[in-house]
């Protein structure tokens with residue numbers, strides 16, 4: 001049975017939802033699933049925009065056959081050759097051997113590497129800014145290297161205003177019947193997963209995202225639909241979405257708030273993290289959240305850090321080093337280019353307390369523009385009642401630094 005949704009006249013979503021995959025890219029948990037989006041245009045010519053992951057191939061082929069309704073497939077535009085979108089291409093080519101494949105040079109190189117069999121005479125190689133006619137529709141192409149692979153491009157249908165944005169504007173979370181941004185409560189149900197997708201998948205490439213947003217400025221008024229390869233299709237409120245992307249891509253926090261992440265084996269560092277959270281809330285600081293680094297998947301922590309202005313890292317010492325899971329979190333933040341945050345440090349140890357110095361060194365030397373507050377809290381095994389003043393001082397210093 002086909003499962004399709006009409007995007008606009010002659011343009012249909014023919015993707016599929018995946019609730020079976022537990023780890024996206026075999027790293028990131030997706031408890032709410034994911035969608036692989038593929039779209040087909042049925043104008044004078046028929047055009048397929050990207051395909052789907054292997055897991056969704058059967059559903060997409062059934063959808064495609066239904067929408068084509070006996071017609072042949074004339075073109076396939078491949079904006080992004082990552083296997084979660086291109087894996088099913090070979091199946092489509094086998095079923096519709098007359099289709100011409102539109103892509104760029106780097107894309108066709110990747111196609112070869114991944115073992116796709118595409119006849120040379122079926123390839124249409126496009127360059128940035130090219131405009132080509134596919135029947136009564138005109139398509140143009142903008143390249144967006146490293147969002148999220150080097151060959152990635154977006155295609156704008158100049159006739160109906162549909163922007164096929166590849167992984168840009170994509171999100172975790174299955175669609176489950178919905179398709180458009182205005183069919184859901186985005187802030188309540190989608191924003192967190194959208195942020196977690198963007199920050200973890202392409203967080204590292206903020207400058208590239210900013211570049212493509214700038215490049216797209218001249219055509220923004222022609223865009224009526226943003227059709228990404230995962231998640232919702234946007235048909236209004238573009239300003240809101242672009243504002244979010246501008247924050248994420250510029251490493252600017254969306255909100256004032258404090259994310260407290262602790263690493264604790266026996267609960268003493270955890271207690272200090274909780275005590276600080278209580279002090280902050282008592283001082284009227286809003287938006288305080290506490291996470292155990294050992295049992296919160298790092299993708300959630302990364303999204304938190306992108307969202308909020310302040311971070312507290314509380315870690316016990318482990319073999320004269322930072323607790324390994326906390327170190328791994330620091331390395332992930334560095335890899336994803338996290339910057340411009342204010343950080344407070346709590347350290348703990350029983351005989352040679354090193355975690356505070358090492359965390360501060362990491363933030364200063366390996367990351368960009370991370371401001372470490374001077375008031376570090378040092379715990380020798382367990383926070384003492386006599387240290388309440390120090391705790392108050394740290395809470396106050398965080399609150400003060402949130403002003404302005």
Ligand SMILES: Cc1cc2nc3c(=O)[nH]c(=O)nc-3n(C[C@H](O)[C@H](O)[C@H](O)COP(=O)(O)O)c2cc1C
Pocket residue numbers: 263264265266267268269270316317318319320321348349350351352353354380381382
């Ligand atoms: C394998 C292991 C290595 C440790 N290495 C150090 C160390 O190098 N220096 C130190 O001061 N404490 C070290 N500790 C002790 C803990 O850091 C210390 O007991 C701390 O208070 C534990 O905090 P927690 O209750 O939050 O887990 C180590 C503990 C373990 C289990």
